[in-house]
Amino acid sequence: METLDHKEVINLLLQLASILILARIFAELARKFKQPAVVGEIFAGIILGPTILGNFFPGAHEYLFGAHEMTNIAFDGFVQISVVLLLFIAGLEVELHIVWSQGKKPLYIAVASMVLPIMAGFVVAYAFPEFLGVNINDRIIASTFFGLAISITGLAIVARILMDLNLFKTSSGLLIIAGAMIVDVLGWLIFSVILSLSESSNDGLGVWPTIGLTFLFTLVMLTIGKGLINKVLPWINKKLAWPGGLLSLSLALCFLAASFTEFIGIHAMYGAFIIGVALGDSEYLTEKAKEILHQFINNIFAPIFFVSIGLKLDFISGFDPGIVGVVIIVGLLTKYYGAYFGGRLAGVPRKESIIAGFGMSTRGSMDIVLGLIGLENGLVTEPLFIGLVILAIIASMSAGPLIGWARNLKV
Amino acid sequence: MYQKVALAIAFSPRMEALISETKRLVLLFGSDLILIHIGKKTDELEAKLEEIIFKTGLDKLKTELIWKEGKPVKMILEACKEQKADLLIAGALKREGLLTYYMGSVGRKIIRKAPCSVLTLIEPKVESTSFEKIVINGSQLDITPHVIKVGIDFSKQVKADQVHILNEIKMYGLQMGTACEDSEDEASQTRRQLVQDEVTYVEGILQKIDQGNLKTNIKVTGGRWAVELARFCEKIDADLLVVGDDYKLNFFDRIFPHDLEDLLSTLPCNLLIVKN
Numbered sequence: 219m220e221t222l223d224h225k226e227v228i229n230l231l232l233q234l235a236s237i238l239i240l241a242r243i244f245a246e247l248a249r250k251f252k253q254p255a256v257v258g259e260i261f262a263g264i265i266l267g268p269t270i271l272g273n274f275f276p277g278a279h280e281y282l283f284g285a286h287e288m289t290n291i292a293f294d295g296f297v298q299i300s301v302v303l304l305l306f307i308a309g310l311e312v313e314l315h316i317v318w319s320q321g322k323k324p325l326y327i328a329v330a331s332m333v334l335p336i337m338a339g340f341v342v343a344y345a346f347p348e349f350l351g352v353n354i355n356d357r358i359i360a361s362t363f364f365g366l367a368i369s370i371t372g373l374a375i376v377a378r379i380l381m382d383l384n385l386f387k388t389s390s391g392l393l394i395i396a397g398a399m400i401v402d403v404l405g406w407l408i409f410s411v412i413l414s415l416s417e418s419s420n421d422g423l424g425v426w427p428t429i430g431l432t433f434l435f436t437l438v439m440l441t442i443g444k445g446l447i448n449k450v451l452p453w454i455n456k457k458l459a460w461p462g463g464l465l466s467l468s469l470a471l472c473f474l475a476a477s478f479t480e481f482i483g484i485h486a487m488y489g490a491f492i493i494g495v496a497l498g499d500s501e502y503l504t505e506k507a508k509e510i511l512h513q514f515i516n517n518i519f520a521p522i523f524f525v526s527i528g529l530k531l532d533f534i535s536g537f538d539p540g541i542v543g544v545v546i547i548v549g550l551l552t553k554y555y556g557a558y559f560g561g562r563l564a565g566v567p568r569k570e571s572i573i574a575g576f577g578m579s580t581r582g583s584m585d586i587v588l589g590l591i592g593l594e595n596g597l598v599t600e601p602l603f604i605g606l607v608i609l610a611i612i613a614s615m616s617a618g619p620l621i622g623w624a625r626n627l628k629v
Numbered sequence: 630m631y632q633k634v635a636l637a638i639a640f641s642p643r644m645e646a647l648i649s650e651t652k653r654l655v656l657l658f659g660s661d662l663i664l665i666h667i668g669k670k671t672d673e674l675e676a677k678l679e680e681i682i683f684k685t686g687l688d689k690l691k692t693e694l695i696w697k698e699g700k701p702v703k704m705i706l707e708a709c710k711e712q713k714a715d716l717l718i719a720g721a722l723k724r725e726g727l728l729t730y731y732m733g734s735v736g737r738k739i740i741r742k743a744p745c746s747v748l749t750l751i752e753p754k755v756e757s758t759s760f761e762k763i764v765i766n767g768s769q770l771d772i773t774p775h776v777i778k779v780g781i782d783f784s785k786q787v788k789a790d791q792v793h794i795l796n797e798i799k800m801y802g803l804q805m806g807t808a809c810e811d812s813e814d815e816a817s818q819t820r821r822q823l824v825q826d827e828v829t830y831v832e833g834i835l836q837k838i839d840q841g842n843l844k845t846n847i848k849v850t851g852g853r854w855a856v857e858l859a860r861f862c863e864k865i866d867a868d869l870l871v872v873g874d875d876y877k878l879n880f881f882d883r884i885f886p887h888d889l890e891d892l893l894s895t896l897p898c899n900l901l902i903v904k905n
Contacts, residue, residue, distance in 0.1 A: 249810060313800060313803075374803075374807060377803055377804070381807060381819075387799060501853050504851075505802040505805075505851035508801075509802045512806025512807070513809040516810075
């Protein structure tokens with residue numbers, strides 16, 4: 219087994235240290251300005267990556283991120299694990315019983331807030347593929363992907379905003395949370411299907427078996443899988459060290475599910491996400507355990523992933539104001555109006571629908587992961603991905619003030 | 630408290646115990662009683678019922694017998710509607726088998742579809758159950774103020790020793806997970822605030838209710854309320870759990886069970902389901 223040499227180990231450790239330190243500094247700065255940590259972490263990546271460090275201190279950038287190929291491969295392993303864990307925690311955040319308890323309203327809001335952006339995104343991308351930067355050879359799939367990428371809601375970010383505004387437990391808050399949970403599940407389900415239909419994804423078992431297996435895997439994990447988890451978890455909680463046993467085995471389960479879905483041709487992240495949903499919905503996974511998993515992943519692995527985005531791209535040379543403008547306008551308007559009309563259709567009062575519109579427009583987590591997979595699979599170009607990242611930053615920064623404003627509306 | 634109490638009877642070995650339990654409650658509430666039997670009315674069954682009524686000492690003037698033929702669940706619910714019963718008492722087994730869970734036993738179907746409140750007794754006794762320890766669901770739901778009021782009124786009537794109101798912090802893990810972006814002091818403050826908010830919510834409801842001499846204890850948990858309620862009831866060996874229900878459950882709810890369905894799959898103790 220090949221291993222890293224002395225210099226490569228030092229390099230890897232320096233990479234991780236610089237990423238975690240800068241991510242922390244910028245997350246703290248974001249916190250000072252009442253902004254989500256993810257915004258600070260993305261900025262930290264932009265500073266450490268080719269955009270700032272590479273342009274202004276090329277020597278330092280080369281030493282940290284370009285000198286050792288093996289180190290970069292090892293670092294990529296860290297990033298892959300980080301994304302899988304991020305999806306796992308995103309799955310844990312989905313609590314199906316909350317979704318069921320809210321009735322049909324969040325379903326209307328979630329579906330409408332996805333249908334409108336997907337349709338508008340598809341039309342824009344299909345009509346102007348070269349301008350926007352979607353893969354012209356895989357036009358239908360790439361255009362649908364663009365629509366889907368702008369239709370995702372940032373569940374963890376909106377949860378934090380609602381807590382800060384003291385709206386989390388209100389009917390509007392629970393409506394948005396349940397809606398965002400539905401969006402997460404539907405989004406990843408649709409994405410897995412899109413990816414298996416994509417021409418660039420020709421590994422695995424083929425298109426239709428993959429789609430069938432995606433649905434089967436989802437159904438089995440959420441019924442039989444959850445039943446098995448319910449049988450095993452009490453034993454783990456009782457007999458093994460706590461929370462050590464639970465943490466290591468739940469992560470092992472996450473990696474197993476991720477490798478299984480990767481094997482059958484769905485992306486590894488889907489497996490991590492669904493196992494997160496199944497585990498999170500189990501009554502035997504205590505809230506304390508969820509809190510620990512959140513802290514552990516959000517403070518160590520999430521920064522590594524969000525900083526790594528900035529390391530991969532030059533946000534100055536890749537910045538295209540036209541693309542960014544279109545992505546932001548289409549993304550924000552369609553998501554807001556989709557959720558708003560969905561709410562009105564379900565009989566939600568106007569003011570609550572407006573709040574839901576702004577709440578559902580929050581982004582900044584899964585949409586970025588999704589965009590990155592699209593970039594890696596050649597569905598979108600760098601400028602379009604940068605547009606998606608900027609949309610995520612603007613949407614997550616503006617959601618708090620907009621919801622706060624809407625709350626005081628007299629309508 | 631209840632004007633008309635209905636009891637579904639099936640000539641099972643537990644019938645006498647169920648009638649005895651019901652008699653005690655009917656006397657406490659000063660209500661009329663309707664005994665509903667679904668099945669053919671035969672002389673033999675009639676005589677058997679007469680004998681039990683005599684044995685248990687039911688007041689015949691305040692008791693009405695209804696015999697109906699047809700599908701048990703449908704006919705029992707129809708009789709409740711026709712008679713405008715405001716409480717239906719039924720017996721149920723503590724645990725549902727896998728098949729009956731998905732197909733639905735008569736007892737569970739009644740609980741799920743009843744138009745009025747339902748009191749489910751898992752171990753009815755001829756000498757009557759004493760409701761000493763009562764647990765009320767205080768989780769923030771639209772129906773909760775009404776559930777707490779009914780639970781307190783019931784507790785006063787049956788002279789309960791201890792009344793526990795359990796409230797949950799919704800999505801505690803997610804809330805504290807996002808609070809980990811804050812400093813230690815701020816996160817601790819968030820934690821305290823989450824608990825305090827739930828206590829304040831229940832206190833606000835209790836202030837509007839005459840609690841008499843009841844000893845009421847408010848307890849806050851994190852997690853799914855149905856699961857936490859079941860655990861708490863088993864832990865303190867509760868005699869009655871009072872929860873609310875404001876919508877009808879269907880087969881889909883059993884595939885992806887939510888709170889009330891979780892509770893129905895394994896009844897931790899006797900259960901009073903309050904409906905609006």
